[in-house]
Structure formats: structure tokens, C-alpha cells
């Protein structure tokens with residue numbers, strides 16, 4: 001007997017990716033239900049070689065559903081996750097609504113899968129921000145090897161991180177440049193076509209953006225509260241795939257060769273690091289892939305025990321949908337939840 005899974009936000013970028021990944025990985029689901037807003041009720045989404053009719057979230061009863069993969073933004077999650085959890089359905093949420101709640105585990109399975117067992121307090125598990133997910137996959141094995149003291153990360157984030165409207169805006173603005181139409185930013189604060197924008201999410205009092213704050217708060221929660229992290233988050237005109245330039249200072253000595261060997265063996269990591277033209281990964285090549293790619297591994301001679309890395313991953317997969325499905329697999333494989341149908 002398999003599990004009953006509901007996907008909230010099934011018509012969105014992340015939701016559609018979740019459906020693909022559940023199918024690709026052969027997740028033990030007896031039934032998958034696609035949910036979205038009332039606007040999408042009755043439309044269809046693909047799930048493997050089947051199509052699912054989308055139902056409205058507000059009309060759906062979660063009583064016999066085991067796992068809800070929630071991907072419809074923070075406002076919807078704040079309202080719905082506690083209600084769904086109270087029905088005995090475990091919510092794996094993609095928004096930032098619950099990530100910093102002490103009673104909600106924040107999980108990247110390659111980093112802190114054991115903490116998933118703490119979901120029972122609220123029946124909610126949080127998925128990290130897309131930039132943090134790929135960062136901690138690369139940092140974890142290096143932290144174990146040489147103890148990370150400080151990380152300086154600059155992100156180059158694709159527009160799909162802002163949802164399907166953001167992708168349309170890049171497409172439409174790019175087209176407008178070629179046909180000489182006026183360009184009106186809507187979702188972004190400035191033109192994104194042929195430009196970069198050093199601003200993601202809202203500004204905070206100290207001048208950092210919320211996106212930058214998320215990377216440090218989430219890295220500390222999942223990896224080690226003692227690690228110092230500072231971040232500059234930048235939106236770039238790329239459709240899919242986030243890139244990060246990462247500078248790391250360690251407690252103990254670690255060479256670039258040692259780091260390369262460690263990362264080659266690390267779960268979720270793929271090292272592509274040849275010192276030649278094209279011997280590194282770009283976001284375009286990461287789209288549709290599961291790995292966190294690491295290239296350009298170099299020693300930083302300006303600090304004691306320093307390294308530089310280039311880290312790239314598909315933000316819709318490891319940054320969101322894949323990570324959420326991997327969390328669901330942890331719940332199932334470790335016997336942390338049983339299908340309700342079987343229990344009844």
C-alpha cells in the first residue's frame with residue numbers, strides 16, 4: 001500500500017517539477033492530487049504519462065492524505081500548513097513561512113536528514129531557500145573535513161526563482177529589446193533583460209535584503225550556528241540555474257586538491273573542474289539535472305586556509321522540488337510516517 005500525496009501549487013514552476021520528480025524517482029505513491037488556486041480548477045497538469053485534473057485547494061479535504069508538498073508562497077503556507085498538519089498530513093513547505101520556527105525542522109537530506117524526525121511538533125518540515133540548498137550541499141563535506149569559520153557568498157540567481165511570471169518578464173523584455181518596444185518592469189524592480197539586479201526580496205533595516213539574510217540564517221540552522229556567513233544576492237537574466245561564487249575560510253588547512261577529492265565523494269555533489277576552456281559548469285547546463293555542480297576550486301592565498309568555489313545547481317530541482325521530494329523519501333524510507341490507508 002502506497003502513500004497519498006497532494007501538491008499545492010501544482011500549476012507553478014516548482015509544483016510541475018515536483019510532479020516530474022515524483023514520477024522519475026518512482027516515489028511510492030498510490031495517488032497524487034494536484035491542487036492550485038480556484039483560477040486553475042479543472043485545468044490539467046502532466047504526471048508521467050498521465051494527466052491530473054487540478055482541484056482548488058480550498059475545496060480539498062486532507063484527512064486521508066499522507067504528505068502535502070506545498071509550493072504556493074508564504075501567505076498560503078502560513079494560512080494552510082497548520083490546518084493541513086492538524087489533519088495528520090505532513091506538510092513539506094517550500095516557502096520561507098516556517099523555516100526559522102524552532103519547532104519546524106529545516107532539511108537538506110545530504111546535510112541534516114536526522115533532524116527530519118522533529119516534524120511531529122507541527123507536522124511541518126521546511127525546505128530551504130534555493131540558494132542555501134545548493135550552498136550547504138557543497139559546504140557540509142568541507143566543514144566536516146576542515147571546520148568552516150567564515151563564508152562569503154555572491155549569488156547569480158535565475159529568474160525562475162521568482163516564479164513563472166518572472167520568467168515571462170525576462171522573455172517579454174528580451175523580445176521587446178529586439179523589436180524596439182518599451183520595457184516596463186513589473187515583477188522586477190528594474191529591467192532584467194541584458195542586465196543584473198542586486199536586489200532579491202525586501203530590504204531589511206541593516207541594508208541587506210531578506211534573500212541575503214535567509215542564506216546566513218538557514219546555513220547556521222542546518223549546518224552550524226558558529227559559521228559566519230555574509231551574502232550578496234543578485235538576479236541575473238538566466239531562466240533556470242543559480243550560480244554562486246563562494247569564498248571559504250577554514251579552521252584547519254585544506255588544499256584545493258583535497259577539497260576536490262572530498263567533493264567528488266560527497267552526496268549530491270558533482271565536480272567539474274578542468275583548467276581549460278569550458279572545463280567548468282554554467283547554469284544553462286545544470287537545468288533539468290539533480291546535482292550540485294562544483295567548479296573553479298582554488299586556494300585563496302589572501303587568508304589562512306582559504307578556498308574559492310563556483311557552485312551551480314538547478315534552483316527548481318535541488319533548490320526546491322527535488323529537495324522536497326528527497327525529504328518525503330526520508331520520511332518514508334526511515335519509517336517516520338505510515339500510509340493512512342494501511343494504518344486504517
Ligand SMILES: NC(=O)c1ccc[n+]([C@@H]2O[C@H](COP(=O)([O-])OP(=O)(O)OC[C@H]3O[C@@H](n4cnc5c(N)ncnc54)[C@H](OP(=O)(O)O)[C@@H]3O)[C@@H](O)[C@H]2O)c1
Nearest residue numbers: 009011012013014036037040072073094095161163164320
Ligand atoms: N522557484 C524557485 O526557485 C523556488 C525555490 C525555492 C522555493 N520556492 C518557493 O516555492 C513556492 C512556489 O514557487 P514557484 O516558483 O513555483 O511559483 P509560481 O510558478 O508562481 O507558482 C505558484 C503556484 O501557487 C499557486 N497558488 C497561488 N495562489 C494560490 C491559492 N490561493 N491557493 C492555492 N494555490 C495557489 C499557483 O496556482 P495558480 O496557477 O492557480 O495561480 C501556482 O500553482 C514559493 O513559495 C517560492 O518561494 C521557489
